[in-house]
Amino acid sequence: MTNALMASLQPELPEGMAEIDPGDTVRVHQRITEGRNERIQVFQGVVISMRGGKDPGASYTVRRTGSHGVGVERTFPLYSKNIDKVEVLRKTKVRRAQLYYLRDRQGKSARLKEKRFISV
Amino acid sequence: MKGILGRKVGMTQLFDDSGAVAPVTVIEAGPCYVTQVKAEDSDGYNAIQVGFEEVAERKLTRGQLGHLKKANVPKLRFVRELRLPSEAGHALGDVIKADVFAEGELVDVTGTSKGKGFAGGVKRHGFRGGPKTHGQSDRHRAPGSRGAGTTPGHTFPGTKGAGQMGNKRVTVQNLKVALVDAERNLIAVQGAVPGPNKGLVIIRTAAKA
Numbered sequence: 410m411t412n413a414l415m416a417s418l419q420p421e422l423p424e425g426m427a428e429i430d431p432g433d434t435v436r437v438h439q440r441i442t443e444g445r446n447e448r449i450q451v452f453q454g455v456v457i458s459m460r461g462g463k464d465p466g467a468s469y470t471v472r473r474t475g476s477h478g479v480g481v482e483r484t485f486p487l488y489s490k491n492i493d494k495v496e497v498l499r500k501t502k503v504r505r506a507q508l509y510y511l512r513d514r515q516g517k518s519a520r521l522k523e524k525r526f527i528s529v
Numbered sequence: 530m531k532g533i534l535g536r537k538v539g540m541t542q543l544f545d546d547s548g549a550v551a552p553v554t555v556i557e558a559g560p561c562y563v564t565q566v567k568a569e570d571s572d573g574y575n576a577i578q579v580g581f582e583e584v585a586e587r588k589l590t591r592g593q594l595g596h597l598k599k600a601n602v603p604k605l606r607f608v609r610e611l612r613l614p615s616e617a618g619h620a621l622g623d624v625i626k627a628d629v630f631a632e633g634e635l636v637d638v639t640g641t642s643k644g645k646g647f648a649g650g651v652k653r654h655g656f657r658g659g660p661k662t663h664g665q666s667d668r669h670r671a672p673g674s675r676g677a678g679t680t681p682g683h684t685f686p687g688t689k690g691a692g693q694m695g696n697k698r699v700t701v702q703n704l705k706v707a708l709v710d711a712e713r714n715l716i717a718v719q720g721a722v723p724g725p726n727k728g729l730v731i732i733r734t735a736a737k738a
Contacts, residue, residue, distance in 0.1 A: 414538050414555055414715055418708075465542040466550075491548040 420465055424494035426487065429469065431456050432503035432521055437471060437485060438493040449493055452483055455521070457508040461487065472508075478515055500524045531629045532611040532733040533558045534581035535716065537640065539726045543707055543717065553707045553717040556638075556730060560714065561625040562602035568616045575616040579625060580605030581729075607729055628711035635735035637702045640724035644696030654689045699723035703735050 429435055437452045454473030461467025467487040475481045485492060501521035511519055535558030542550050565578035580597065584606040589597075597605060600621040613619075630636060650656035650672035659668035672691065675684045701722060708717035722730055 412538050414557055414713060415541060417713065418541055418543065418555065418717070420544055465544075486550070488544060489548055490544050490546065 418465075419463070420488040422488065423490075423492040425497065426492070426495050428497050429456055429459070429495060430500065431459055431506055431508055432501040433497050434499040434501075435471060436496040436498060437483075438495070439485075440491045440493050453498075454481070454483075455508070455511065457482070457511055459487075459506070472511060474515070474519075480512060530611070530613050530734050531625075532579070532731060533625050533627065533629055533716075534561050534579060534607055534609055535559065535627075535714075535730050535732060536582070537722055537724055537726055537728050537730050540721065551707060551719050552721075553719050554638075554722040556716045556718065556722070556732065557714055558627045558716040558732060559625055559711075562600065562605065563619050563621055563623040563625070564597060564600045564602060564605070564608055566616050566619050566621060567610075574612065575614065576610050576612045577616065577619045578608055578610045580608045582606040609731060611731075611733065626711045627709055627714050627716050630706050630709055630716060630732065632706050632709055634706045635703045635738040636706055636718060637700050637733050637735050638704055638718060638722045638730050639698060639700040639733070640722055640728050640730040642695045642697055642699045642723045643725050645694040647692060648694035649691045650689065653691065653694045656689075702737060 433456045434454070435456055439450045439452065441448055441450050452471060452473065454471040456469055457472045458470040459467070460469070465488055468484050469487060470482055470484045472480060472482045500523070502524045503521060535556040538555040538557050540552060540554050543553050544550050559581065561579040561581045563577050564580045567574060567576040567578070569575050580600075580602060582605060583603045586594065586604050588606070589604055593608075594604070596608075597603075602622055645652065649670055651658050651670045656670075656672050658670045659665055659673070661669060675688055675690065701720065704718040704720045704722070706716060707719045708715065716732060718732070724730060
């Protein structure tokens with residue numbers, strides 16, 4: 410963003426969103442409004458893609474393996490106001506930005522290696 | 530009828546409280562100054578002339594400087610006229626800020642569209658061009674017939690064809706004001722607005738709301 414006016418309109422990131430990267434296992438807490446009731450739905454899986462950078466239209470895709478080994482992917486807008494928070498459960502070492510190869514894998518070959526942190 | 534001048538900043542997306550997203554054009558609007566008031570009695574019609582964007586004195590001619598001095602306003606780059614049903618309520622030197630418009634109001638936005646140069650019929654009017662295959666040569670983007678032959682013996686005026694496209698005054702009607710911030714001189718309208726970023730735009734109350 411080049412213009413200060415435009416930059417001032419940049420939406421705020423939901424809680425915990427700043428830390429997520431491709432390869433992370435995350436829990437996305439989504440607010441769902443049904444009539445008058447509001448509840449939180451959790452979607453847990455691996456972030457396999459983040460696109461759009463810091464653009465207001467940016468999004469990320471979370472993949473989880475559902476029952477009977479069926480893959481389920483959901484794409485969320487990065488700046489969505491319906492996301493209550495995002496928890497990062499695990500960070501892994503990955504060598505590409507889009508982990509679409511996970512779609513073709515299951516079981517052992519779909520594992521990702523955890524990142525080791527050096528505490529400063 | 531209200532109006533303000535501004536510069537198009539660019540497009541972005543805004544989320545509303547329900548989480549829905551809207552495409553908006555951000556406009557740096559105002560502050561504008563009333564530089565002349567025209568009344569039915571003296572000028573034959575009612576209008577105000579408003580100026581926008583301060584500029585160095587050396588950028589203006591003596592005629593422009595003299596005109597602005599009469600209204601006792603800063604040196605302004607742009608001066609445009611807004612037709613009004615009545616000139617009452619406006620005085621020389623009045624300041625118009627972005628908050629003349631409220632969020633949710635409908636406005637018309639006028640600008641100068643991006644120039645595309647001398648464009649062919651396919652780009653300019655959406656002609657379909659000729660067939661791409663079956664032995665065609667040089668006919669792919671041709672406009673086809675411009676009319677009948679010996680009778681009438683000429684092309685009718687107004688027939689669509691190639692020519693200058695863009696770089697012309699365009700008004701987009703009934704855009705919803707999504708955001709107003711007078712402190713930052715900011716107006717955001719939902720939808721696209723003619724012209725390039727940094728282009729001058731005129732925002733007015735919608736004529737056909």
